[in-house]
Amino acid sequence: MSSAGHILDMIKRLGQNRSLRASNRLKFKGDNRETIYSGTDKHNKAIFKEFPKEQVEQAVNQIKQDSKVKRRKELTFLISIISVTSILMIYWIISSTDYSKKPQVKDIVLSPPKIWSGKQSDPLKVPFSNYFYSPFTVNMEFEVQIDKSYTMYDNDMVVDNTINILFFDNECNFIGKLLPKNGYISWMFVGPTKEGLGPKKVLYSLSEMDTNNDGFINENDRPNLYMSELNGKNLTRITELGLSSIQWVGKGNEIQIKFNHAKESNDSLYGIFNTETKEIKFTNTPFQSE
The missing domain is CATH 1.20.5 (Single alpha-helices involved in coiled-coils or other helix-helix interfaces)
Known part of the structure; x- marks a missing residue:
């Protein structure tokens, strides 16, 4: 082959190579899709449907x-x-949790039980005083009269569903209520009961708030230990902790409280409450008499 033939052959090859460049190849878009199915019947071809933007x-x-x-x-x-x-x-x-459980009261002298008619017109005598009292119950609040008698003891001076206490003087004139707003009183008693010890006070297990949020104040709510004078005046909260026993100590002007959260005897907690100063001191050892 002559030199001129070689040159023409090179030019021809360069033209072929140029046609094979990527920029000159057909791309997969537009009409190029049709070539994929060139041998396929028109009824069997894939349909590329576009949805409206709003529908998407x-x-x-x-x-x-x-x-x-x-x-x-x-x-x-x-x-x-x-x-x-x-x-x-x-x-x-x-x-x-049994909040209504009464703590053990040590050194208490009980009088014979009394039978109460359940009527406010027939109040009970407050021990060691000339005052009288009457448990105020839920039935009385709604003026429901129930013909029922109750057996009353000195260490448990209330009846079921007692929500307040009414106090009267020695001529049975009304003095006032223990609580300005009704609560729940699970027990009540006067002490110390031994002769020569005093001054005498009234103790209560009293729930004033709906602590379990069930809409009622009753025996299921957390009680506090309270104290008042024999006529119901000067109501004072002593403690809000659970109790296992109560005992008058000293000259009767102090109350020893044993709390029931202590599970071991060597881990006991006591409170000594002074009924005159109304202060409480906590200790791990019981009161030692002189």
Whole structure:
């Protein structure tokens, strides 16, 4: 082959190589899709359908909304489970706590029991005094008359569902109520009962607040230990802690309280309350008489 032939052959090859460049190749768009199915019947060809933008946005928003509803249902279910579990735990704690249990009263001298008619017109004598009192019950609040008699003891001077105490003087004139607003009184007694000890005071286990939030003030609410004069005046809270025993010590002007949260005898907690100064001191050792 001559030199001229070689030159023409090189020019021809350069032209072929130029046609094979990537920039000159057909791209997969537009009419190029038709070449894929060039040997396929028109009825069997794939159809590339475009959806309106509004329809696509509507579908996406619906998916998002469905997802939110699903998450909301799952959250509601979880909250319901937690609420039910919490209610069951609270009920178990309340049911396992006997707030109405009366603490042991040491060195108490009991008089014979009395029979009370349950009527305010027939008040009871306050021990060691010239005053009288009458338990005020739920039935009295709603003016429901019940023909019933009660057996009363010196160490438990109230009846079931007592919500207040009415006090009267020696001529049975009304002095006043123990509480300005009704609560729940699970027990009441006067001490010290031994001769020569005093001054005499009235002690109460009294619930003033709805501590378990059930809408009522009753025996299921946390009680506090209170003290008043024999006529119901000067009501004073002594402590809010649970008690296992109460004992007048010293000259009868102090009350030793043993708290029931101590589970071991060597881990006991006592409170010494002075009925005159109305102060309480805590100690791990019981009162030692002189």
